[in-house]
Amino acid sequence: MYIKFEDKKIFYKIRESGNSKALIFIHGSGGNSNIWKNQMDMDIKYDLIALDLPSHDKSDSFPELSLDLYVKVLHQLIKNFHYESVILCGHSLGGAIIQQYYFTYPKDVSGLVLCGTGGKLKVAPFILDSLRNNYSKFLEDLPAGAFYHSTSKELIELFVEETSRIGAEVTYTDFKICDSFDVLNKLNIIDVPCLIVVGKQDKLTPVKYSEYFRDKIKNSELQIINKAGHMVVVEKPVEFNQAIKDYINKYFL
Secondary structure, eight states: OOOTTTTEEOOOOOOOESSSSSEEEEEOOTTOGGGGGTTTTOSSSSSEEEOOOOTTTSSSOSSSHHHHHHHHHHHHHHHHHOOOOEEEEEETTHHHHHHHHHHHHHGGSSSEESSSSOOOOOOOOHHHHHHOOOOOOOOOOHHHHHOOTTSSSSHHHHHHHHHHHHHHHHHHHHHHHHHTTTTTGGGGGGOOOOEEEETTOEEHHHHHHHHHHHOOOOSSSEESSSSSSTTTHHHHHHHHHHHHHHHHHHHHO
Protein backbone atom coordinates (compact mmCIF):
# COMPACT_ATOMS: atom_id res chain seq x y z
CA MET A 1 0.00 0.00 0.00
CA TYR A 2 1.10 3.59 -0.61
CA ILE A 3 0.26 7.10 0.49
CA LYS A 4 1.21 10.20 -1.48
CA PHE A 5 3.48 12.83 0.02
CA GLU A 6 4.76 15.74 -2.09
CA ASP A 7 3.98 13.76 -5.27
CA LYS A 8 6.03 10.83 -4.05
CA LYS A 9 4.93 7.43 -2.78
CA ILE A 10 5.45 6.18 0.76
CA PHE A 11 5.05 2.44 1.24
CA TYR A 12 3.29 0.93 4.24
CA LYS A 13 1.93 -2.41 5.38
CA ILE A 14 -1.35 -2.64 7.25
CA ARG A 15 -3.22 -5.30 9.21
CA GLU A 16 -6.74 -3.92 9.60
CA SER A 17 -8.85 -4.61 12.69
CA GLY A 18 -12.14 -2.87 12.00
CA ASN A 19 -11.51 -0.52 14.96
CA SER A 20 -10.63 3.16 14.84
CA LYS A 21 -7.37 2.59 16.69
CA ALA A 22 -3.88 2.13 15.33
CA LEU A 23 -0.45 1.01 16.48
CA ILE A 24 2.10 2.45 14.03
CA PHE A 25 5.66 1.09 13.84
CA ILE A 26 8.66 3.20 12.75
CA HIS A 27 11.96 1.48 11.91
CA GLY A 28 15.48 2.61 12.69
CA SER A 29 18.50 3.81 10.72
CA GLY A 30 19.06 1.99 7.46
CA GLY A 31 15.99 -0.14 8.09
CA ASN A 32 12.60 -0.82 6.59
CA SER A 33 9.15 -2.07 7.53
CA ASN A 34 10.26 -5.71 7.46
CA ILE A 35 11.81 -5.34 10.91
CA TRP A 36 8.24 -5.47 12.27
CA LYS A 37 7.16 -8.68 10.55
CA ASN A 38 6.78 -10.47 13.91
CA GLN A 39 4.58 -7.67 15.25
CA MET A 40 2.15 -7.45 12.33
CA ASP A 41 0.05 -10.40 13.46
CA MET A 42 -0.25 -9.49 17.13
CA ASP A 43 -3.57 -10.43 18.68
CA ILE A 44 -4.78 -6.93 19.54
CA LYS A 45 -7.79 -5.02 18.28
CA TYR A 46 -5.76 -2.28 16.65
CA ASP A 47 -4.86 -1.60 13.05
CA LEU A 48 -1.16 -2.44 12.77
CA ILE A 49 0.85 -0.28 10.37
CA ALA A 50 4.55 -0.37 9.46
CA LEU A 51 6.01 2.02 6.90
CA ASP A 52 9.19 2.46 4.92
CA LEU A 53 10.58 5.93 5.61
CA PRO A 54 11.36 8.14 2.58
CA SER A 55 14.27 6.79 0.48
CA HIS A 56 14.03 3.45 2.29
CA ASP A 57 13.23 0.20 0.48
CA LYS A 58 9.84 0.46 -1.31
CA SER A 59 9.26 4.17 -0.65
CA ASP A 60 10.32 6.72 -3.26
CA SER A 61 13.64 8.51 -2.96
CA PHE A 62 13.75 12.08 -1.67
CA PRO A 63 16.54 14.56 -2.45
CA GLU A 64 17.06 15.48 1.21
CA LEU A 65 16.27 13.50 4.34
CA SER A 66 15.68 15.00 7.77
CA LEU A 67 13.91 14.38 11.05
CA ASP A 68 11.38 17.02 10.04
CA LEU A 69 10.61 15.18 6.79
CA TYR A 70 10.12 11.87 8.60
CA VAL A 71 7.73 13.53 11.08
CA LYS A 72 5.75 15.16 8.27
CA VAL A 73 5.40 11.86 6.40
CA LEU A 74 4.13 10.16 9.56
CA HIS A 75 1.68 13.04 10.07
CA GLN A 76 0.35 12.58 6.54
CA LEU A 77 -0.15 8.87 7.15
CA ILE A 78 -2.07 9.48 10.37
CA LYS A 79 -4.23 12.20 8.79
CA ASN A 80 -5.19 9.86 5.96
CA PHE A 81 -6.81 7.37 8.33
CA HIS A 82 -8.66 9.63 10.82
CA TYR A 83 -8.03 7.31 13.77
CA GLU A 84 -9.60 8.02 17.16
CA SER A 85 -6.53 6.70 18.97
CA VAL A 86 -2.92 6.25 17.81
CA ILE A 87 -0.04 4.59 19.62
CA LEU A 88 3.38 5.16 18.06
CA CYS A 89 6.13 2.57 18.38
CA GLY A 90 9.64 3.51 17.29
CA HIS A 91 12.93 1.63 17.33
CA SER A 92 16.22 3.55 17.57
CA LEU A 93 15.92 6.39 14.99
CA GLY A 94 12.22 5.51 14.92
CA GLY A 95 12.13 6.34 18.61
CA ALA A 96 13.56 9.79 17.88
CA ILE A 97 10.92 10.28 15.19
CA ILE A 98 8.00 9.42 17.46
CA GLN A 99 9.35 11.63 20.26
CA GLN A 100 9.62 14.54 17.87
CA TYR A 101 6.18 13.72 16.50
CA TYR A 102 4.73 13.88 20.00
CA PHE A 103 6.35 17.27 20.68
CA THR A 104 4.99 18.57 17.35
CA TYR A 105 1.51 17.01 17.36
CA PRO A 106 0.79 15.98 20.97
CA LYS A 107 -2.98 15.73 20.46
CA ASP A 108 -2.48 13.06 17.77
CA VAL A 109 -0.81 10.62 20.15
CA SER A 110 -2.45 8.37 22.75
CA GLY A 111 0.72 6.50 23.74
CA LEU A 112 4.37 5.90 22.92
CA VAL A 113 6.45 2.72 22.76
CA LEU A 114 10.12 3.67 22.91
CA CYS A 115 12.30 0.73 21.91
CA GLY A 116 16.08 0.65 21.92
CA THR A 117 16.26 4.42 21.73
CA GLY A 118 17.04 7.53 23.77
CA GLY A 119 16.28 11.18 24.33
CA LYS A 120 19.78 11.83 23.00
CA LEU A 121 21.37 9.59 20.38
CA LYS A 122 25.04 10.45 19.87
CA VAL A 123 26.70 8.14 17.34
CA ALA A 124 30.27 6.88 17.69
CA PRO A 125 32.50 8.64 15.13
CA PHE A 126 33.87 5.33 13.79
CA ILE A 127 30.34 4.32 12.73
CA LEU A 128 29.88 7.51 10.73
CA ASP A 129 33.37 7.16 9.30
CA SER A 130 32.81 3.58 8.13
CA LEU A 131 29.50 4.57 6.52
CA ARG A 132 31.28 7.34 4.64
CA ASN A 133 34.45 5.51 3.67
CA ASN A 134 34.10 1.74 4.02
CA TYR A 135 30.50 0.55 3.82
CA SER A 136 31.47 -3.11 3.56
CA LYS A 137 33.32 -2.74 6.88
CA PHE A 138 30.21 -1.15 8.41
CA LEU A 139 28.10 -4.14 7.33
CA GLU A 140 30.75 -6.55 8.57
CA ASP A 141 30.85 -4.91 12.02
CA LEU A 142 27.09 -4.39 12.29
CA PRO A 143 26.20 -7.72 13.97
CA ALA A 144 28.66 -7.21 16.84
CA GLY A 145 27.10 -3.86 17.72
CA ALA A 146 23.46 -4.66 17.06
CA PHE A 147 22.91 -8.21 18.36
CA TYR A 148 23.35 -10.32 21.46
CA HIS A 149 26.21 -12.77 20.92
CA SER A 150 24.05 -15.91 20.82
CA THR A 151 21.43 -14.60 18.38
CA SER A 152 21.02 -16.97 15.45
CA LYS A 153 23.34 -16.51 12.48
CA GLU A 154 20.42 -16.79 10.06
CA LEU A 155 18.55 -13.93 11.70
CA ILE A 156 21.65 -11.73 11.68
CA GLU A 157 22.42 -12.47 8.03
CA LEU A 158 18.88 -11.57 7.04
CA PHE A 159 19.11 -8.28 8.92
CA VAL A 160 22.44 -7.36 7.30
CA GLU A 161 20.99 -8.18 3.88
CA GLU A 162 17.98 -5.93 4.55
CA THR A 163 20.27 -3.10 5.69
CA SER A 164 22.52 -3.45 2.63
CA ARG A 165 19.53 -2.78 0.36
CA ILE A 166 19.11 0.70 1.87
CA GLY A 167 22.66 1.70 1.06
CA ALA A 168 25.43 3.74 2.64
CA GLU A 169 24.23 7.27 1.85
CA VAL A 170 20.73 6.92 3.30
CA THR A 171 21.99 5.00 6.33
CA TYR A 172 24.67 7.64 6.93
CA THR A 173 22.04 10.39 6.86
CA ASP A 174 19.89 8.44 9.30
CA PHE A 175 22.78 8.13 11.73
CA LYS A 176 23.58 11.85 11.35
CA ILE A 177 19.97 12.63 12.27
CA CYS A 178 20.41 10.47 15.36
CA ASP A 179 23.73 12.14 16.18
CA SER A 180 22.14 15.60 16.35
CA PHE A 181 19.00 14.48 18.19
CA ASP A 182 18.62 15.74 21.76
CA VAL A 183 15.32 16.26 23.56
CA LEU A 184 16.50 15.39 27.07
CA ASN A 185 15.20 18.69 28.46
CA LYS A 186 11.68 18.02 27.11
CA LEU A 187 11.01 14.48 28.26
CA ASN A 188 9.28 15.56 31.46
CA ILE A 189 6.44 17.17 29.47
CA ILE A 190 5.37 13.85 27.92
CA ASP A 191 2.04 13.03 29.52
CA VAL A 192 0.79 9.99 27.60
CA PRO A 193 1.42 6.42 28.79
CA CYS A 194 4.84 5.26 27.63
CA LEU A 195 6.24 1.75 27.35
CA ILE A 196 10.03 1.65 27.28
CA VAL A 197 11.66 -1.53 25.98
CA VAL A 198 15.37 -2.31 25.73
CA GLY A 199 17.57 -5.35 25.33
CA LYS A 200 19.66 -5.92 28.43
CA GLN A 201 22.79 -6.31 26.28
CA ASP A 202 22.08 -3.32 23.98
CA LYS A 203 25.44 -1.72 23.12
CA LEU A 204 24.14 1.08 20.86
CA THR A 205 21.45 2.46 23.16
CA PRO A 206 22.38 1.05 26.58
CA VAL A 207 19.90 0.33 29.34
CA LYS A 208 20.80 3.62 31.05
CA TYR A 209 19.14 5.50 28.17
CA SER A 210 15.87 3.70 28.89
CA GLU A 211 16.23 4.17 32.63
CA TYR A 212 16.53 7.90 31.98
CA PHE A 213 13.22 7.79 30.09
CA ARG A 214 11.61 5.97 33.01
CA ASP A 215 12.90 8.53 35.49
CA LYS A 216 11.82 11.58 33.46
CA ILE A 217 8.48 10.44 31.94
CA LYS A 218 5.96 10.30 34.75
CA ASN A 219 3.51 7.81 33.22
CA SER A 220 5.99 5.21 32.00
CA GLU A 221 7.18 1.69 32.62
CA LEU A 222 10.38 -0.05 31.62
CA GLN A 223 10.78 -3.59 30.28
CA ILE A 224 14.36 -4.89 30.08
CA ILE A 225 14.56 -8.05 27.97
CA ASN A 226 17.46 -10.38 28.71
CA LYS A 227 19.67 -12.02 26.08
CA ALA A 228 18.88 -9.32 23.53
CA GLY A 229 20.87 -6.49 22.05
CA HIS A 230 19.86 -3.39 20.11
CA MET A 231 17.67 -5.45 17.77
CA VAL A 232 15.46 -6.74 20.59
CA VAL A 233 12.43 -6.38 18.28
CA VAL A 234 13.65 -9.24 16.09
CA GLU A 235 15.76 -11.08 18.67
CA LYS A 236 12.98 -11.53 21.22
CA PRO A 237 9.67 -10.96 19.39
CA VAL A 238 7.56 -13.04 21.78
CA GLU A 239 8.70 -11.07 24.82
CA PHE A 240 8.51 -7.77 22.96
CA ASN A 241 4.97 -8.44 21.72
CA GLN A 242 3.83 -9.51 25.16
CA ALA A 243 5.16 -6.28 26.64
CA ILE A 244 3.10 -4.31 24.11
CA LYS A 245 -0.04 -6.34 24.76
CA ASP A 246 0.34 -5.92 28.53
CA TYR A 247 0.84 -2.17 28.04
CA ILE A 248 -2.28 -1.83 25.90
CA ASN A 249 -4.34 -3.93 28.31
CA LYS A 250 -3.18 -1.78 31.24
CA TYR A 251 -3.64 1.69 29.77
CA PHE A 252 -6.10 1.48 26.89
CA LEU A 253 -8.74 -1.18 27.72
